[in-house]
Amino acid sequence: MNEPEQPAPKKPSFDRRNFLRAGTLVGAAAIIGGTAIMRRRRAGLTPDPIGEETIRELPGLPDVPIADDEDVLVRMQRELAIAMAKPVEERRWIMVIDTRKCVGCDACTIGCVAENKLPPGVVYRPVVKEEIGAFPNIQIKFTPRPCMQCENPPCVPVCPVNATWRRPDGITIVDYDKCIGCRYCITACPYMARTSDFGYSYTAGVAEGAGDAPDRAVEGTAPWEKLPNYEYAKAWARTGGKKASPKGNARKCHFCLHRLEVGQLPMCATTCIGRATYFGDANDPDSLVTELITKNRVQTLLPHLGTQPRVYYIV
Amino acid sequence: MSGITENFSYRFNRRADFIISLIVGLLAIAAGAGGVWKVVFAGDHGALGSYVPWGLWVSVYVYLVWMEVGMILGYYALKHVLKVKGIDKLGPVIVMAAICCLLSALMIIGMDLGHPFRAWRAFVFADFGSMMTWMIWMHSFYLILLIVEFWAYHNDYEELIKWINWVNIPAGVALIGVIGSLFGVIAARPYWNASMLPMAFTVSSLIAGTGLILLLHLLFSPQSGSEVYKQTARELGRFLMWALLVGLVGALANLLITTYQNVPAKAEAMRLLLFGPYWWSVWIVHILIGTLTPLALLIWGRHSLRALGAAAVLLVSTFIMVPLNIIIPGLAYPSPDLANIAHAFKHERLSFDYFPDMTEWRVVLFGLGVALTTFAIGYHFWLDSYYRRLAREAGAALS
Ligand code: SF4
Numbered sequence: 001m002n003e004p005e006q007p008a009p010k011k012p013s014f015d016r017r018n019f020l021r022a023g024t025l026v027g028a029a030a031i032i033g034g035t036a037i038m039r040r041r042r043a044g045l046t047p048d049p050i051g052e053e054t055i056r057e058l059p060g061l062p063d064v065p066i067a068d069d070e071d072v073l074v075r076m077q078r079e080l081a082i083a084m085a086k087p088v089e090e091r092r093w094i095m096v097i098d099t100r101k102c103v104g105c106d107a108c109t110i111g112c113v114a115e116n117k118l119p120p121g122v123v124y125r126p127v128v129k130e131e132i133g134a135f136p137n138i139q140i141k142f143t144p145r146p147c148m149q150c151e152n153p154p155c156v157p158v159c160p161v162n163a164t165w166r167r168p169d170g171i172t173i174v175d176y177d178k179c180i181g182c183r184y185c186i187t188a189c190p191y192m193a194r195t196s197d198f199g200y201s202y203t204a205g206v207a208e209g210a211g212d213a214p215d216r217a218v219e220g221t222a223p224w225e226k227l228p229n230y231e232y233a234k235a236w237a238r239t240g241g242k243k244a245s246p247k248g249n250a251r252k253c254h255f256c257l258h259r260l261e262v263g264q265l266p267m268c269a270t271t272c273i274g275r276a277t278y279f280g281d282a283n284d285p286d287s288l289v290t291e292l293i294t295k296n297r298v299q300t301l302l303p304h305l306g307t308q309p310r311v312y313y314i315v
Numbered sequence: 316m317s318g319i320t321e322n323f324s325y326r327f328n329r330r331a332d333f334i335i336s337l338i339v340g341l342l343a344i345a346a347g348a349g350g351v352w353k354v355v356f357a358g359d360h361g362a363l364g365s366y367v368p369w370g371l372w373v374s375v376y377v378y379l380v381w382m383e384v385g386m387i388l389g390y391y392a393l394k395h396v397l398k399v400k401g402i403d404k405l406g407p408v409i410v411m412a413a414i415c416c417l418l419s420a421l422m423i424i425g426m427d428l429g430h431p432f433r434a435w436r437a438f439v440f441a442d443f444g445s446m447m448t449w450m451i452w453m454h455s456f457y458l459i460l461l462i463v464e465f466w467a468y469h470n471d472y473e474e475l476i477k478w479i480n481w482v483n484i485p486a487g488v489a490l491i492g493v494i495g496s497l498f499g500v501i502a503a504r505p506y507w508n509a510s511m512l513p514m515a516f517t518v519s520s521l522i523a524g525t526g527l528i529l530l531l532h533l534l535f536s537p538q539s540g541s542e543v544y545k546q547t548a549r550e551l552g553r554f555l556m557w558a559l560l561v562g563l564v565g566a567l568a569n570l571l572i573t574t575y576q577n578v579p580a581k582a583e584a585m586r587l588l589l590f591g592p593y594w595w596s597v598w599i600v601h602i603l604i605g606t607l608t609p610l611a612l613l614i615w616g617r618h619s620l621r622a623l624g625a626a627a628v629l630l631v632s633t634f635i636m637v638p639l640n641i642i643i644p645g646l647a648y649p650s651p652d653l654a655n656i657a658h659a660f661k662h663e664r665l666s667f668d669y670f671p672d673m674t675e676w677r678v679v680l681f682g683l684g685v686a687l688t689t690f691a692i693g694y695h696f697w698l699d700s701y702y703r704r705l706a707r708e709a710g711a712a713l714s
Pocket residue numbers: 146147148149150153154155156172188189190191192193194252307
């Protein structure tokens with residue numbers, strides 16, 4: 001008698017072996033992905049400098065005589081012109097801050113706010129004050145903290161859209177039109193040098209207090225707040241909606257790149273009443289900043305992180 | 316006759332369940348809509364600031380992704396490796412729940428962006444050196460996979476489901492690993508900066524996912540009420556208990572090592588977590604309600620379906636505390652060298668004190684409402700007929 005045909009036992013659709021295969025796939029994918037990430041991580045500088053053109057022919061202040069007691073600002077100004085005449089990749093901007101001279105006046109912070117028209121909640125260069133010792137033997141230490149323009153900036157590789165990158169002259173910038181506002185770079189900066197623009201204004205809702213209507217609030221924001229700032233050599237007016245850049249973007253100190261491009265020192269260096277902030281090209285062996293970092297005891301912040309800051313502190 | 320078809324009774328098909336879920340979901344959407352409006356049109360960004368730039372939204376995103384991927388990984392691990400037979404037919408409902416978690420997660424994280432309408436740039440101008448790019452790409456890929464898988468279930472394309480599993484499991488592991496790495500690679504945040512973080516994320520994902528599988532089994536299993544159903548619930552409870560214990564040991568090891576090392580930035584974050592102003596959220600919500608109570612229920616109440624259900628509900632609903640407790644303390648303490656930075660320039664957005672405000676909670680409510688509504692609609696219009704068909708076929712097999 002014929003046995004009725006038994007249906008073949010159904011193979012489990014996804015058994016242990018398949019599971020292991022899947023595991024192998026994970027491993028392979030991880031290796032490929034990891035290699036891609038490391039390659040990208042090591043790629044280093046973005047080769048192209050910003051902007052249509054870079055101003056390279058600035059007057060070298062030939063009429064200003066070099067005096068022994070000349071103000072350091074005059075010297076730095078002259079050196080800036082020399083540096084700007086070089087191709088961008090041959091400049092290496094650094095900042096030197098003499099903490100012995102800093103009096104904690106915050107003039108640099110405020111100068112920066114004014115220059116870059118920073119809205120409330122955005123700051124590029126706060127001066128951190130720290131009390132050292134116990135009363136009566138105390139001292140206050142002032143640490144102005146601009147962006148360190150790290151040689152190895154951890155804020156750059158984390159950006160998912162390449163909106164933040166390091167120029168050949170070492171300044172790390174944010175492309176406001178590309179930034180999606182994820183704030184990953186803010187978490188990655190160990191110096192807390194990036195802040196987010198939350199779209200605040202100084203005058204919205206503030207009483208105008210004028211004439212016959214002393215209680216009237218300023219409508220929208222005061223006109224002066226709508227004037228553009230010129231970061232990255234572009235006019236960024238605060239007239240657009242809540243999502244018009246730089247609102248919603250990560251923002252940071254850029255060594256006043258737009259001022260450098262027209263032959264001016266960063267604002268903080270010029271407003272420092274103690275002449276404690278120096279700026280210049282470290283590739284120029286005769287520059288003031290080179291002199292300062294080679295002849296003094298200098299420190300960088302959080303050196304153990306390997307970011308190699310370009311802001312040096314004389315202590 | 317196998318035990319599966321023997322007791323095949325499809326119960327969760329009442330119209331009332333659908334209507335109630337829909338109403339609750341829509342109410343959540345309505346309650347949260349104001350928050351979404353404020354974020355999208357008024358530029359409100361909750362209580363986030365520049366020193367604590369990520370908070371509730373990123374944490375809820377991580378929580379939802381853990382559940383979404385954990386459910387899928389847990390399901391296939393339980394079904395194919397640990398051979399838990401009684402969850403065989405749970406696939407479609409799990410995939411549907413995962414899709415809902417994913418939609419909600421994407422919506423909430425979209426709100427976190429300063430420029431959400433530029434999110435497309437992450438696809439067109441992607442930088443693959445960033446973990447965030449990988450996260451965005453992998454999550455999008457995962458979304459496509461889940462949708463195709465759901466479609467395959469709905470049309471009984473078993474071969475296709477098998478092939479999707481092939482990709483789904485590595486893709487899920489990779490997605491969770493990438494999200495763990497997104498935090499783990501940040502050297503600036505010593506509390507996050509650990510090579511074990513992706514592993515911890517994977518374990519957390521499996522715990523949350525298994526908890527949700529147990530819950531979905533109890534609520535939606537087509538074999539509801541049968542002996543197989545009860546047996547499976549107990550088995551799932553046992554796996555959940557072990558997963559939870561593994562997670563606990565990991566957390567304890569991390570706590571002890573961090574405390575012993577006493578590296579200021581890490582130890583301070585831990586101190587802030589355990590004894591800071593929000594100590595109650597850790598000790599009471601997370602440890603007592605979210606961990607010890609479910610564990611006790613899983614151990615001593617393992618024979619009671621109600622106890623298992625309660626354990627799953629408590630665990631899943633409070634598991635949000637895990638990403639919150641990883642993400643926020645990691646940000647809420649500056650490097651000791653810049654300890655006074657919040658006093659250097661005063662503004663409410665330049666502060667290390669962070670607690671989510673109403674806008675943030677409302678956005679989350681909106682997101683959860685979207686998830687629940689989508690689930691209710693998806694269940695009513697697709698899964699219901701799917702399970703009815705299964706029940707009919709099983710009935711035919713019995714007769
Ligand atoms: S200080 Fe911060 S923002 Fe500036 S380059 Fe370094 S990591 Fe980037």
